[in-house]
Amino acid sequence: MSVLEEVMSDRGAAHDVTRNPIDEVMARRLSCREFTGTPVSRTTVEQILRVARFAPSGANIQPWHVYVLAGAAKTEVSAAILRAFESEPNEHVSEYQYYASEFPEPYLGRRQEFGRLYYNSLGIAQSDTAARSRQTAKNFTFFGASVGLIVTIDRRLAVGSWLDLGMFIQNVMLAAVGRGLQSCPQETFAKYHRILRPLLSIPAEQMVACGISLGHPREQPKARLMPRADLEAFASFKGFED
Ligand SMILES: Cc1cc2nc3c(=O)[nH]c(=O)nc-3n(C[C@H](O)[C@H](O)[C@H](O)COP(=O)(O)O)c2cc1C
Incomplete structure (x- = not known):
C-alpha cells in the first residue's frame, strides 16, 4: 500500500x-503541526509563491499580499506574539470574524469532533486548559517550521475577494506539498495584527487574514486525522443519466 x-x-x-x-x-x-526546522530556501518559497499566484481572482485583481518570514525576523515575530499571548490573553482580537458566534448543525458537531480528534491525537484532555493553552502557543512559533507567512488583504475590498484569497492560500499549500513540504494555515495570527503591523510595516489598509507555517514535516503522516463528510452530504446532482 x-x-x-x-x-x-x-x-x-x-x-x-x-x-x-x-x-x-x-x-x-x-495541516502539519510539527516541523523539523530544516531550512527552506528563499528560492523554494519564491517558486511556491510564483506558482500560487496563478490562483484565479474576480476581474484578476489578485488581492493577496504575503510577508515571508525566516531566521531572526521570524523569531522576532514569534517572541513578540508569545509575549502578548501570555501577558495580555484577552486584549487581542482579529479585525474580522472568522467563526460564527453560534454554529448550527452540522457544523457544531463537526467542530466538536475536531476538538476530540485534535486533542486526543496530542494526548491532551479537553478539560486540561493549561495543556491546551501550551498547544495553542505553538501556533506562534509556526510549529517549528523554518518559514512563516503572514497573509494580508486590503480591507477596502469586499467579501468576494476573500474567496480569491482562499484560493491563493490553497495554491501555496499545494505547491508546498509538490515540493515535499507541508503547511498549516492559521487564522490565529489574525488576532495579533497590532503586534504584526509595526514589526512588518503592514500598511493601515491591509488586514491580517492569517498565517501559514511552511516547512519540512517531522514525519510524513501515516493517516489523515481529520475526516471529511461523504459526497452525499455536500453535493446535489441533477440531470445526470449515469
Ligand atoms: C483559514 C484556516 C485557518 C486555520 N487556522 C488554524 C489555526 O489557527 N491553528 C491550527 O492549528 N489550525 C488551523 N487551521 C487548520 C484546520 O484545523 C484544519 O484545516 C482542519 O482541521 C482540517 O484538517 P486538515 O487541514 O489536516 O485536512 C486552519 C485552517 C484554515 C483553512
Whole structure:
C-alpha cells in the first residue's frame, strides 16, 4: 500500500483519489503541526509563491499580499506574539470574524469532533486548559517550521475577494506539498495584527487574514486525522443519466 493509500485508507477514502498527480497532491496536504526546522530556501518559497499566484481572482485583481518570514525576523515575530499571548490573553482580537458566534448543525458537531480528534491525537484532555493553552502557543512559533507567512488583504475590498484569497492560500499549500513540504494555515495570527503591523510595516489598509507555517514535516503522516463528510452530504446532482 502506498503512503497515499495509507493516508486516505483510514477513512475508506482511497477510492476518492485517482492516480493523478493533482489529486495526490490535494490528498497529501494536511495541516502539519510539527516541523523539523530544516531550512527552506528563499528560492523554494519564491517558486511556491510564483506558482500560487496563478490562483484565479474576480476581474484578476489578485488581492493577496504575503510577508515571508525566516531566521531572526521570524523569531522576532514569534517572541513578540508569545509575549502578548501570555501577558495580555484577552486584549487581542482579529479585525474580522472568522467563526460564527453560534454554529448550527452540522457544523457544531463537526467542530466538536475536531476538538476530540485534535486533542486526543496530542494526548491532551479537553478539560486540561493549561495543556491546551501550551498547544495553542505553538501556533506562534509556526510549529517549528523554518518559514512563516503572514497573509494580508486590503480591507477596502469586499467579501468576494476573500474567496480569491482562499484560493491563493490553497495554491501555496499545494505547491508546498509538490515540493515535499507541508503547511498549516492559521487564522490565529489574525488576532495579533497590532503586534504584526509595526514589526512588518503592514500598511493601515491591509488586514491580517492569517498565517501559514511552511516547512519540512517531522514525519510524513501515516493517516489523515481529520475526516471529511461523504459526497452525499455536500453535493446535489441533477440531470445526470449515469
Ligand atoms: C483559514 C484556516 C485557518 C486555520 N487556522 C488554524 C489555526 O489557527 N491553528 C491550527 O492549528 N489550525 C488551523 N487551521 C487548520 C484546520 O484545523 C484544519 O484545516 C482542519 O482541521 C482540517 O484538517 P486538515 O487541514 O489536516 O485536512 C486552519 C485552517 C484554515 C483553512
